[in-house]
Amino acid sequence: MSMDFLIILFSLLLWTLVATATATASSFSLHGKGFKHRKFSSSDNNYSIEETINESYAVIFDAGSTGSRVHVYRFNQQLDLLRIGHDLELFVKTKPGLSAYAENPEEAAESLVPLLEEAEAVIPQELHPRTPVKVGATAGLRQLEGDASNRILQAVSDMLKKRSTLKVEGDAVSVLSGNQEGAYQWVTINYLLGNLGKHYSKTVAVVDLGGGSVQMAYAISEEDAAKAPQVPDGVESYITEMFLRGKKYYLYVHSYLRYGLLAARAEVLKVSRDSENPCILSGFDGYYTYGGVQYKATAPPSGSSFSKCQNVVLEALHVNATCSYKDCTFGGIWNGGGGAGENNFFVASFFFEVADEAGFVDPNDANAIVRPVDFEDAAKVACSTELKDLKSVFPRVKDGDVPYICLDLVYQYTLLVDGFGIDPQQEITLVRQIQYQDSLVEAAWPLGSAIEAISSLPKFEKLMYFL
Template sequence: MLKRGRQHESLSDKIHRFRGVILVISVPLLLITFVLFLMPSRAPSDSFSNRKISPDNVILARADSSSSSRKSYAVIFDAGSSGSRVHVFCFDKRLDLVPIGKDLEIFRQLKPGLSAYAKDPKAAADSLQSLLDKAEAVVPQELRHKTPVRVGATAGLRQLQGDASHRILQAVRDFLKDKSSLKSKSDWVSVLDGTQEGAYQWVTINYLLGNLGKKYSNTVGVVDLGGGSVQMAYAISETDAAKAPRMSDGEDTYVKEMNLKGTKYHLYVHSYLHYGLLAARAEILNVEDSGSPCILVGYHGSYKYGGASYLASASPSGSGMNECRRVAIKALKVNESACTHMKCTFGGVWNGGGGDGQKNLFVASFFFDRAAEAGFVDPNVPVAKVRPVDFENEAKRACETKLDDAKSIYPNVGDENLPYLCMDLVYQYTLLVDGFGLDPWQEITLVKKVKYQNYLVEAAWPLGSAIEVVSSLK
């Protein structure tokens, strides 16, 4: 009877009687179904379901998985008169410098420079092969095709006769196109003018100081005293940039616009040709027909510059700070050239209007070198705070020193520069105070290198060029 009764159990009775078993089986099944239901909604972020599969995408996927994809490299050739140099820099996605191995940059050089091959342009270009090989070896292979390579030639190529410079530059362009796996453009191979050097120097120093990306008033101005020219560069307001006087055709404009780290800068920059330290000696010696009050007593000789020779002998009345300064002012043409603009420096050149971008001034190159050699700046420190009057005080002492005594008093000054020490220091003071209009007691910063993270980096133009080209490609 019991057996027959169970045969007539209803479906609901059976479910009720086996409810425990059904629950044990159904719960896992429901969980598995739920997980499977959720999986498609996650797939797009974990797969290539929204991408087209191609060899290029596979390469991209590999690059994305490596740290190199977050880096940008730049290769800059500095083709100078004495030799060729290559710099390789690496930046992260925020455009901050990151080390390449143990160094913050890769630097190699060789001699002679491109100008030594004036009659053989192809040989000039081929001379860069070993430097190019070293640079390409540093850049990850998957990034080489988008890594810019620039060549900036300076004084050496400027002085070549005829079309020799043009032919060498074209040979270098062809060389990079045929032999390099890096990204090259025709206008990335050129002779740098003083304005470009000044602009890149400004970029380099402000970058290393961490100023780029901030408003222009938080940047520093730069004066770079080279051998043939001196450059001044500093950021000005948009209002002052709009007031910049127009220059005659064929001349550089006073204001250069630069977009750096997401910020637009109006950069006043001007290069004064013939007023670098070595060129200025010729200008000063050319003022006087007889002996010069800027030459140390006891020296009689000649000074050669730019293919010309100048009498370089001490004045019969001796050397002196005041007389030498009078000659230096005359050489700068401070009061001789009419100023047709709102305000001028010297030679009738617009001064940029001044402003916050000029209030902190960093001066580089020969300013640092002569100060260190004269002994009022420690040559072992990368930067030093001084005032223009420090150059004046040291100039007074140097101008009163006879050549025979100068070697023991100034042991760090080379023999070829010793007769001109009075002249150099007087000129530097005059350039700052009478030329650029600085207060003699204004604090300025002499700079050789700038501390960046835990590294000391040379305050030179190639880094500025690298930052500009990488910024333009982002």
């Protein structure tokens, strides 16, 4: 065998070993732990970024009546929450809400820019183009007159398309219907509690008291859903059908516009028609402003009164309105028929805030077990207190809420008991946050919206969709 032949043979063997090692290293880089962080071109072994990512983010803006908030969530492919830094969500808020800029839509849009910048900063740059962003406006924008709401929504949409690197779909900016808001809130709370995918009787009912509206939502049986009254064209159905974690749910949802806490103050003051109102603390004579309208708020010479205030609240709620069905809540609205899905109530938003001001929950707690009668007991004390003494009795009441603390407590008690038919002694859960894994997550509707948005992405489990 010649020396030249041996040299050629050795060279071929060496080339084969190098090629094999290179292929092995390439295979490892594709399938090893570092795979999802590597960027590929469309011609790189036919792999694309869409095929390599097994997590996704969602950015949801809650444009409420009292302020704007942004939530950022990170999910794995099974739609479980993953950490963003030390927490399971980014949550940032600002005041006032978009509805405060009714005369200046561009300024409304600019108010969201600082929130947008904070949201984008926590999302890896390469994931921006596939991260959905949504802006959901609630009762504050629903109540604006004329085309003010549409002009604000258009300005926000234009701002996102111009300023954001996130995925902005055509329906990214909208006014949520009351039923959407209620359904998303129900999904959020039951998701965080681990109830989704279970029988409807294992889920909890939700009452969410915002500034402009209040929503009630709970799961009912298919048989009860079939008994739901038909509604006129243009009116939201009582039943929302949803598919969640492999199970179909029939969700009773109703939203009561003008009966959120801040809007309800106006409704209660309307009853007195510019005369003295027994829900206003003795010593106060002024005006309450809501939605750009002023309402006279004056205490009678005898001061506020629990029983007299409750009569006014009952009138404002139209509790005695004609009920065309077997059972109603208030205002002649069908109550869903009750059932096992209504056995356990989680009550959110302003309920916790007022209970905190009244001193019967710890403001540092994420949630608290109370009874409606706790609101009644606090209301009786508040309504028998003069304006000048209120802070010494309820030191945590915010200055702007002082004249209305009797009204707020009476309203919340009456709404729960006479409006929604909850027994005064029944235990309910006031909730701000819910522990998920080992972190606390805001018990707010944007998580439900984020789950729906992520469920529609390729490669992710279709945890949720509306039927």
